[in-house]
Amino acid sequence: MFRFEVTHTDGHARRGVLTTAHGRVQTPAFMPVGTRGAVKAVTHRDLADLGAEIILGNTYHLHLRPGDDLIARAGGLHAFIGWPHPILTDSGGYQVFSLAAMRKVTDDRVEFRSHLDGALCVLSPEKATDIQSQLGSDIAMVLDECPPAVATVSDPDFCAMQKSGSDTVVTAMRRSARWAARARARFLQLRNDSTTAPDVIVTSPGQAQFGIVQGGTDCDLRTESVQRTIEIGFDGYAIGGLSVGEPVDVMYAVVAHTAPLLPDGQPRYLMGTGMPDDLVECVARGIDMFDCVLPTRNARNGQLLTRGGVLVIKNAQYAEDRDPPDLGCGCYTCRHFSRAYLRHLYMSQEMTAATLLSVHNLYFYLDLMRRIRDAISFGTFERLRSEFHQTFSRRQCST
């Protein structure tokens, strides 16, 4: 059922098609994040209209509320949330390591307390696989250990700090690899004979499973992680543990090192990244799939991503600005509304501000991916890349 085909290449950039039990996804693809079964502030209708072909659901959140048992009884996540198109679920690992109140990791499993009500919960490679089997996503992720970021861009001595944190990174990478083997075994057990696990409802028999490469910013560790993960054998491979505070150049270097080590014929997914220029740069290094909360989270904070950079809508300079957020943008928001009106809605704390800004930001990401795919087909990706950087800046736009 699950297939991936690379249809065009341009340098290291690849265009392809992912075929899942719930439909096809053109790659490079950006997956809007629907943490609790809804992409915040937009409807499924808006999403489909924006051209989103796949969304991401968070295993940690859905497991805690409303519960994967309840979702399985409703027929799985697609049926429960009324989204008939592809869905990828993460393993819950990242949230356990970033959101949960208490956390105790052993080789066997991780114990933590729910951020909702403090209830004691357990996640293991097998349990994370079972939960996602009940959710019935099209792509499930293995549970990995996400070591805390050892440094941030603002730390002056990034490399030294990175070094001192490397023991944690090695331990987490090797444990993640052992967990990946257990997750794969459990996944194949459920696929081949689900009667051996009578407590687990397999809601999407065509589900695929991706492994995750860890290893921080150390290229040797990344190489080792790739080898261990490929050896197990997955339907696709993700690069995890990036976009956690390291400088972008370091992230780009790790991606450039890691992506070519992964099997050519399988999809490569960079988890949790990033700014629009990160997407362009990581496509250039061979990545096929992305997810990030940035377009929707920034929208709720009044930040619009535009060709020129970040537009902070509350700024007084926009109070009487009749231009759309992004001149030449074809999204619903830019076709109908002025910066002045959007600023008014944001300042008045109207929910519609979050909706209209999210619609624009998601369009910006999804349209960028469309243009990237077309450029790869026509062999003009490098031109798009350089044109993109000529106008886009991570800083606030001046206009």
Add this chain to the structure above:
Amino acid sequence: MFRFEVTHTDGHARRGVLTTAHGRVQTPAFMPVGTRGAVKAVTHRDLADLGAEIILGNTYHLHLRPGDDLIARAGGLHAFIGWPHPILTDSGGYQVFSLAAMRKVTDDRVEFRSHLDGALCVLSPEKATDIQSQLGSDIAMVLDECPPAVATVSDPDFCAMQKSGSDTVVTAMRRSARWAARARARFLQLRNDSTTAPDVIVTSPGQAQFGIVQGGTDCDLRTESVQRTIEIGFDGYAIGGLSVGEPVDVMYAVVAHTAPLLPDGQPRYLMGTGMPDDLVECVARGIDMFDCVLPTRNARNGQLLTRGGVLVIKNAQYAEDRDPPDLGCGCYTCRHFSRAYLRHLYMSQEMTAATLLSVHNLYFYLDLMRRIRDAISFGTFERLRSEFHQTFSRRQCST
């Protein structure tokens, strides 16, 4: 420019067409409330899709923020908010008497403090007319004095309390009539020679103006108010000062008394009402236009209005309920989502819950008006009315 034509009658119920500078509105019409230039939690696209032909904007809120001067410089409210269809604006009176922190009413004007920042503001019949002229709505309302509700349904001695409050009601009604004459004079001055008011930008030359009948629940006062208001002469007439806590039977009686006193050939607008059964009952008594925050406000509080009554989505009984909110409803929400999913979104405080519940509730109101209009055309309004009451209840539904 502004025209109203009654095309069908069925008993006291009337079907008609209102023609404004920004398009036609079929009556009886329900106007979703867009307090600050946006109907809360839904986009204009959702609204148009729901069949809303006219929305209401609040003069008080828009005057305070972003300001009618700013909106006038943007070309008026239609241009500023990107809604090209008809808009009615209230006069701001109701909000001054319900929201503002301090309030001092004289025959000349009302002084109050903004609920946003405590700034001292002034509203007079002329000023309310000027503000709405700058907003450029299709229908402007005169400033009226809204006396506080003197009793609520739960008060056992409603009639006695009503009596003791009647001095206030008489004073407010007569002052409102004097204010209405001043508002009309100002309106005609702006229409006929706007150069006499160089500070006011007339953004919609085709604007119409409605008078408002006051008089509380005293039918003699209502008769006097109707006479005084008709004598001035307006493009349409509203019934104000109802839905402020009186029992529904009293409201229905006042509407039944007042509506037939108004000119047959002009639209009749019942302000701020109400529950779906109120709409049916007041159409039966000759009302053409309604507005109410109820469908959107109740949606944000997790209450769905259905054929059977009010469905409180947070109730545990819906946790695994795969039915749509209202069986047989054709709205986007009911066509795609289960009670279980909507409950999950509401319990998780996802903004999308407010959107999806608002879409359903607005559809319920707008579809009811469509069915009412059709029934009036076919002479079957009484059948619709009795069928409606057979299933609809103001209480929580049992299923």
